[in-house]
Amino acid sequence: MNQSKNRKTVLMICMVAMMAALVAVGSKIPDIQIPSPLGTNRFHLGNVMCALSGLLLGPWWGALAAGLGSAIFDLFDPLRIMEAPITFVTKGVYGLAAGAVFFKVFKGRSNYVNEAVASAAAAVSYIAIYMVKCFVYNGLLVKGLSPDAAWIATLGKLPSSLFNGIVAVIFAPILGVALHKALKSAHLGRAAD
Secondary structure, three states: HHHHHHHHHHHHHHHHHHHHHHHHHHHHHHOOEEEEEEEEEEEOOOHHHHHHHHHHHHHHHHHHHHHHHHHHHHHOOOHHHHHHHHHHHHHHHHHHHHHHHHHHHHOOOOHHHHHHHHHHHHHHHHHHHHHHHHHHHHHHHHHOOOOOOOHHHHHHHHHHHHHHHHHHHHHHHHHHHHHHHHHHOOOOOOOOO
């Protein structure tokens, strides 16, 4: 019994490390800068991997993988390094929400609709938290903007956040369904069990 629990813990730690690496790499790839009148936004695949972390690992392990991978990405970017702890929390919410909805509401039943709904809930949760972070931290604290100017700057981030969220809602379930089938056929069952 104890050996089985140790094996499961080692498996989860390895999967968290793998997913954290995929989140970090996904946050860099393709890294397309999207110009807008209010500043530059980016398109990347990090949100897909954050949602996938929750879908595969469950809420807590998924939050850890999503948060760690995103924070690691920030640590390698001199413009974002100071935001790494905040990113750990905000992106951790992405994995937490996806895993909580998928495993608590849908009981881990893998199909595209269940995983898409879980990814959508995670995207909405993250976008809300990210907008608050952009307003308070980036707008009011770092840039010292007035509340009106901070809201305008924050709204400039909304289009790319929505686009990245929509991409995650479409592609994370595709990967999730395929990987759940692969885990099952490898006799690993559901990763978060």
